[in-house]
Amino acid sequence: MRVIIADDSVLLREGVTRLLEAAGFDVVGHAADREELMRKARAHKPDVAIIDIRMPPTHTDEGLQAARAIRQELPGTGVVVLSAHMEQAYALELLGDDAAGVGYLLKDRVSDGDRFADAVRRVAEGGSALDPEVVSQMLARRRIENPLDELTPREHEVLALMAEGRSNQAIAGLLVISERAVEKHVTSIFTKLDLRPAAEDHRRVLAVLAFVGR
Amino acid sequence: MNSLRRVLIGTAVASIVIGVGALLAIIGGKHNIHRGAYATLTLVIGWGFTGTGLYAWRRRPRSNIGPLMIAVGVSGMLKSFGFSNDSLIFTIGSLADVLIFALLIHLLLSFPSGRLESQVDRVLVGIAYFNATVVQLAIVLLTDAARDGCAQCPANPLLIDRTHAAAVINAAQIEVAVALQGAVVAILYRRWRDTTPSQRRGFAPVLTVGSLTFVLLMTQLIVEQSGVSSGISDGLTLALFGSLACLPFAFLIGLARFRFGQAEAVSSLVRHLGARRGGGGLRTALAQALGDPTLELAYWVPDQDAYVDAAGQVVHIDPPEAGRSATVIDNEGRRVAAIVHDADLAEERELVQAVGAAAALSLENERLDAELRARVEELHASRARIVAAGDAERRRVERDLHDGAQQRLMALGINLRLARDQLGGEAQEAAALLDASLDELNEATRELRELARGIHPAALTDRGLEAALNGLAARSPVPVQLVETPGERLPSSVESAVYFVVAEALTNVARYAQAHAASVTIVRRNGRVDVRVSDDGVGGADPAQGSGLRGLSDRVAALDGRLELTSRVGMGTTVRARIPCV
Numbered sequence: 001m002r003v004i005i006a007d008d009s010v011l012l013r014e015g016v017t018r019l020l021e022a023a024g025f026d027v028v029g030h031a032a033d034r035e036e037l038m039r040k041a042r043a044h045k046p047d048v049a050i051i052d053i054r055m056p057p058t059h060t061d062e063g064l065q066a067a068r069a070i071r072q073e074l075p076g077t078g079v080v081v082l083s084a085h086m087e088q089a090y091a092l093e094l095l096g097d098d099a100a101g102v103g104y105l106l107k108d109r110v111s112d113g114d115r116f117a118d119a120v121r122r123v124a125e126g127g128s129a130l131d132p133e134v135v136s137q138m139l140a141r142r143r144i145e146n147p148l149d150e151l152t153p154r155e156h157e158v159l160a161l162m163a164e165g166r167s168n169q170a171i172a173g174l175l176v177i178s179e180r181a182v183e184k185h186v187t188s189i190f191t192k193l194d195l196r197p198a199a200e201d202h203r204r205v206l207a208v209l210a211f212v213g214r
Numbered sequence: 215m216n217s218l219r220r221v222l223i224g225t226a227v228a229s230i231v232i233g234v235g236a237l238l239a240i241i242g243g244k245h246n247i248h249r250g251a252y253a254t255l256t257l258v259i260g261w262g263f264t265g266t267g268l269y270a271w272r273r274r275p276r277s278n279i280g281p282l283m284i285a286v287g288v289s290g291m292l293k294s295f296g297f298s299n300d301s302l303i304f305t306i307g308s309l310a311d312v313l314i315f316a317l318l319i320h321l322l323l324s325f326p327s328g329r330l331e332s333q334v335d336r337v338l339v340g341i342a343y344f345n346a347t348v349v350q351l352a353i354v355l356l357t358d359a360a361r362d363g364c365a366q367c368p369a370n371p372l373l374i375d376r377t378h379a380a381a382v383i384n385a386a387q388i389e390v391a392v393a394l395q396g397a398v399v400a401i402l403y404r405r406w407r408d409t410t411p412s413q414r415r416g417f418a419p420v421l422t423v424g425s426l427t428f429v430l431l432m433t434q435l436i437v438e439q440s441g442v443s444s445g446i447s448d449g450l451t452l453a454l455f456g457s458l459a460c461l462p463f464a465f466l467i468g469l470a471r472f473r474f475g476q477a478e479a480v481s482s483l484v485r486h487l488g489a490r491r492g493g494g495g496l497r498t499a500l501a502q503a504l505g506d507p508t509l510e511l512a513y514w515v516p517d518q519d520a521y522v523d524a525a526g527q528v529v530h531i532d533p534p535e536a537g538r539s540a541t542v543i544d545n546e547g548r549r550v551a552a553i554v555h556d557a558d559l560a561e562e563r564e565l566v567q568a569v570g571a572a573a574a575l576s577l578e579n580e581r582l583d584a585e586l587r588a589r590v591e592e593l594h595a596s597r598a599r600i601v602a603a604g605d606a607e608r609r610r611v612e613r614d615l616h617d618g619a620q621q622r623l624m625a626l627g628i629n630l631r632l633a634r635d636q637l638g639g640e641a642q643e644a645a646a647l648l649d650a651s652l653d654e655l656n657e658a659t660r661e662l663r664e665l666a667r668g669i670h671p672a673a674l675t676d677r678g679l680e681a682a683l684n685g686l687a688a689r690s691p692v693p694v695q696l697v698e699t700p701g702e703r704l705p706s707s708v709e710s711a712v713y714f715v716v717a718e719a720l721t722n723v724a725r726y727a728q729a730h731a732a733s734v735t736i737v738r739r740n741g742r743v744d745v746r747v748s749d750d751g752v753g754g755a756d757p758a759q760g761s762g763l764r765g766l767s768d769r770v771a772a773l774d775g776r777l778e779l780t781s782r783v784g785m786g787t788t789v790r791a792r793i794p795c796v
Contacts, residue, residue, distance in 0.1 A: 110628055111656075141687065
């Protein structure tokens, strides 16, 4: 798996590089700003690009814009956007209408080695990765007459993992239950929340997000 | 003033010379009776008008009254050249025969300012001049006085043709003149009626004598045209001249009365000042005393080294605007204020100073008021600056935290992770230590993140109110409904204030209200932003308690806004903020 890392902090670039190389990735390029990122992405066409949301010159959302540009220009390249803050708005903006090959992670997640590598791999393979903390915040939002109250605790767990973009197999592995059980829970969730059934994992992410946005 | 003095002296000398010339013309000429009376009257008119004109010109160099009076005097003396036997001098006199009356019309209509104020005035004066110059020239060219019955008149060197035209033109000239003079008398009467009683005493002599002069002139012209005995006509002419001779003195009398009236105004000002209470009263009293309705007051504020008006706004008096002038008033050696008035008043310096001195104490009072208001303005501006500086500082701290501490902690976390992964199965204790450290680190970064968000949320700066408020709503233990948010970005100080008001209000809802739900509405309209946070809790919140809301109250007030808390027991609580936002 070929990766490009874009972050204006040398510390983080080096750290992430070592982590990913230890996990078996091939880091083919670095970039310190948007221009460099676009150049190298077009040149190397990696499987996934890891992008810090804040980059020069304005340090606001250059990373977000670069991620959108890459998704348009290079459909074969996934993007994982790293942010120091969990802002729902950024996540929703990034995912837009199509969550395939997109990830939004907190920078903290980087030091959580397995989960980080896992998420990057998912995105590189065309799936989605939404940071668990972002997901939990979105689902925890209190509502009057919350349909989420109708879910069982197990179904809550499955829902959260679904929203992160995980596959049924991964969910089964994490919760230590059978894949069939996961499928049953998923069907139940979709019915209770009145969600449109979605085959692919990344479409499920969108379905949950749409529900959250209501 | 040197050039003006030279002009005045030159004019004086010239008028003496012309006067002597006129005298000689009258005495030497053989073709008239009443020579003595005419000679005396001519000199009185000529030198009277010239002398008074010179005086007026010296006192008000920029007013036309002085030069006009001099012109009247000179033209009166030139008129008497018509008595001469010398044909050239006689011709000069003939040409200037009625010029004096046109000049008189100009003088009286432009009295006392020296300017012709209305279109009607200007038209009448224009016609008068035309009548007295062009038409007069035509008549002189076409008339031969000697042939027309004046036995002792000299021949006309300019004579062109001797036709009926001369008589017709002459008659027309007289009719126009009579009509003009009638109009002038009517206008003068109306002006006299419209003056204020205090001004009337100064204007009355001139307006009365001037009108009388014109009435006599009209009568004399009508009588002469109708061909009635020349005795009556001559008598009217003498009376007319006599009235004309009185005009300069009427002017001087009026002026004396005016000055007297002003002195009275000053003393009545002093009497009234004790009773007046600030506000516009002092300005009006001064304007009346000085007779200048455009008068303005500017108060001196030593702290700002500038003048301010009654509202505390800085005004610039140096250099003054066109046609205006400023007189500085001191009290006990300290500068108090400046009176900004019409530039003409600058010549009455002693009067303005006297009035200013009389009003000095009241001026000092009003100056203190104005200084106070100027201070309030300054405090207001400085408070807004402080709040803006505070916001900028917070954004900077948040950014520094992000760029500095958070980055390092992340790098630390990565290194710890890598170290952990490198440990094999043997170093159990070391592995456990590293795991514990990683957990602590995660907690630390989480807290740091919350801290940074509390200081100033990045989403507020980068994405605006809706994004930041969504974050607030998401973290609130009570369900929050964002009813409405402005669709566009607002100035950053306004966005910060709105965000922190909502944040504090929602914190209070979570802590005290025991509510089921809360709603947040933010609307921008009519040049302001309305913020409303309501809950359906127990109400009864005390607006005075809680430094959180009070601090916000200050921040909102610094933006000229208002914060209100409504909370009746059992009826929930509503926090409302209104912030101007153009």
